[in-house]
Amino acid sequence: MHHHDDDGHHHDHHHHDNHLGEMAARVRALETILTEKGLIDPAAVDTIIETYESRVGPRNGAAVVAKAWSDPEFRAWLARDATAAIASLGYAGRQGEHMQAVFNTPGVHNMVVCTLCSCYPWPVLGLPPVWYKSPPYRSRAVSDPRGVLAEFGVTLPEDTAIRVWDSTAEMRYLVVPMRPEGTDGMSGEQLADLVTRNSMIGTGLALAPEQPR
Amino acid sequence: MSPPDGALASPGLPKEADEPVFVEPWQAQAFALAVELNARGVFEWPEWADALSRELHSPDAAPDGSDYYDHWMRALEKLLVAKGVTTSDTVADLALAWQRAAHATPHGRPILLENDPQRS
Known part of the structure; x- marks a missing residue:
C-alpha cells in the first residue's frame, strides 16, 4: 500500500488528515x-x-399513558385498538402500525423484549436504548425476567405475575404502568412527567410524585 | 422503591447512560437508509427484521450491544446484495473510493466522491 506523506505539501499541514472509518x-x-x-x-x-x-421519543408514550390514567374512555380505546387510540394523539408512523397496549395491575406486571432483533414502538418511544438491543437483555428478559427487573432496581411482590411480550416486526407493545398513589388531581402534563421510558418497556415503574427522576 | 432510570447494578446488562440516539453520524445514515428503502418498498419490514436478526445472532456480537449498527449495516448490505440491487465488490470498491476521497480532501471542506484521485 502506498504510504501518504506530505512531501510537497508543507504549505498546509492540515492536508490529508480527513479519515473515513x-x-x-x-x-x-x-x-x-x-x-x-x-x-x-x-x-x-x-x-x-x-x-x-430529535422529534420522536418517550415523551410521546408518556402522554399516551397519562391520558390513559385520567380518561377511562381513552383507556378502553387504547385496550381495544391501541394503534388508532395512539394515532388520535398524533403519534403514528413507522413501526407503530400495529400496536398493543398492555396494562400493569397489582397482579400482573408486563415487560417487553424483542428476542429476534430490536423491534420497538418508535412513534411512542423513539429508538431503543442500547441495553434493549443487547444480547443479554434479549435472552434474559425471557429466561429470568425477575432477575432482569432486579438489575433495574425493580422488586415486585412475590404474587405479582410477570408477563413478557416478545415484539415482532408485526406487533409492538406499549406497557401502561400503574398510576402512582397520590396523583389525584394532577394535570396530564404533571402525570406524563412521572412516566419514564423504562416504565413503558416494563423495566421500571412510574415515578411517585415526590420521586426524583 | 425503584431508583431512577440509570441505576443498573450488575455487569450482566450494559449500563444505561444518557446515550445519544446515534453514537456516530454513519449510524444515523445507516438507520435512515433502511427506513427509507422500506418506505420505498425495496423490502418489507419483516424481511428486514429477519436479516437484522441473523446478524445480531452471530456469535461475535458484543454483549454490550455496542456493535449494533455494525450488524445493522452488514444486514443492509447483504439484503441489498440478495435482492440484486448491488454486489459486495461494488460496495467495497466504492467504500475505498470514499476513503481515498476523504484523504484527499482538505480539512474543513466537504468530502466529495469527486475528490477521489483515482476516480476515472
Missing part, C-alpha cells in the same frame, strides 16, 4: 449506489435522521 465509508458507498439507482431520496433520508434524532 470503514463503516462510515461503506454507508457512503451504499448511499451513493442507492441514490444513483433512484432507490432513495437523500433529502428523505435526512428527514428521517432528523425525526429520530
